[in-house]
Amino acid sequence: QKEVEQNSGPLSVPEGAIASLNCTYSDRGSQSFFWYRQYSGKSPELIMFIYSNGDKEDGRFTAQLNKASQYVSLLIRDSQPSDSATYLCAVEGAGANSKLTFGKGITLSVRP
Amino acid sequence: IAGITQAPTSQILAAGRRMTLRCTQDMRHNAMYWYRQDLGLGLRLIHYSNTAGTTGKGEVPDGYSVSRANTDDFPLTLASAVPSQTSVYFCASSDSYAFSGANVLTFGAGSRLTVL
Numbered sequence A: 001q002k003e004v005e006q007n008s009g010p011l012s013v014p015e016g017a018i019a020s021l022n023c024t025y026s027d028r029g030s031q032s033f034f035w036y037r038q039y040s041g042k043s044p045e046l047i048m049f050i051y052s053n054g055d056k057e058d059g060r061f062t063a064q065l066n067k068a069s070q071y072v073s074l075l076i077r078d079s080q081p082s083d084s085a086t087y088l089c090a091v092e093g094a095g096a097n098s099k100l101t102f103g104k105g106i107t108l109s110v111r112p
Numbered sequence B: 001i002a003g004i005t006q007a008p009t010s011q012i013l014a015a016g017r018r019m020t021l022r023c024t025q026d027m028r029h030n031a032m033y034w035y036r037q038d039l040g041l042g043l044r045l046i047h048y049s050n051t052a053g054t055t056g057k058g059e060v061p062d063g064y065s066v067s068r069a070n071t072d073d074f075p076l077t078l079a080s081a082v083p084s085q086t087s088v089y090f091c092a093s094s095d096s097y098a099f100s101g102a103n104v105l106t107f108g109a110g111s112r113l114t115v116l
Helices: none
Strands: A004-006 A011-014 A019-025 A032-038 A045-050 A054-058 A061-066 A071-076 A085-092 A100-102 A106-111 B004-007 B010-013 B019-025 B031-038 B042-049 B064-066 B076-078 B087-094 B111-115
Touching: A004 A085, A011 A019, A019 A032, A019 A085, A019 A106, A032 A061, A032 A071, A045 A054, A045 A061, A045 A071, A071 A085, A100 B042, B004 B087, B019 B031, B019 B087, B019 B111, B042 B064
Parallel strands: A011 A106, B010 B111
Antiparallel strands: A004 A019, A019 A071, A032 A045, A032 A085, A054 A061, A061 A071, A085 A100, A085 A106, B004 B019, B019 B076, B031 B042, B031 B087, B064 B076, B087 B111
């Protein structure tokens, strides 16, 4: 059973702070890693993906991947109240027909 | 506007009734998926279709069936609904079932189903 674990929440940070969201996965052969954001009552939307070890930056968002330690994280710099949402980590396993496995999500609240 | 359309948006259903959730995409994506989302359990894959004419079982397929007669449509049927199928259902699609960085999921707005 492939597992994707996200650190327990909810997470609350003040406006302007850095929010750090972590995710670990069990399948060592996993290939691609995704972060989705889901506002309350809405559908998930992609923030960014990463498939190479290291950091990937996109605006205020940075994804960090460490395959040896089997974790992927998302940093949100200069957090804004509009960043308040649930963040879902998703992992693609190994194999040609592998599907995405989602974590349970972590809810972020950014305090004005 | 290109995307995925799900219907109905919300439905209350008596246990034992048959229900079909509709999903249509206009992006010509090959792969389509049905997920259910429950509080505390996250998104779980019910069924998928890598391409028109093929379907496969996901993590929680029992009590559900799907068909993929063409590229655009991927209906999900509950043959005899039970209260444990109360959930929010999301249809999604991707250009390919191989999740390289370029092939990401696009989700529909969701269908909220309550089975009494």
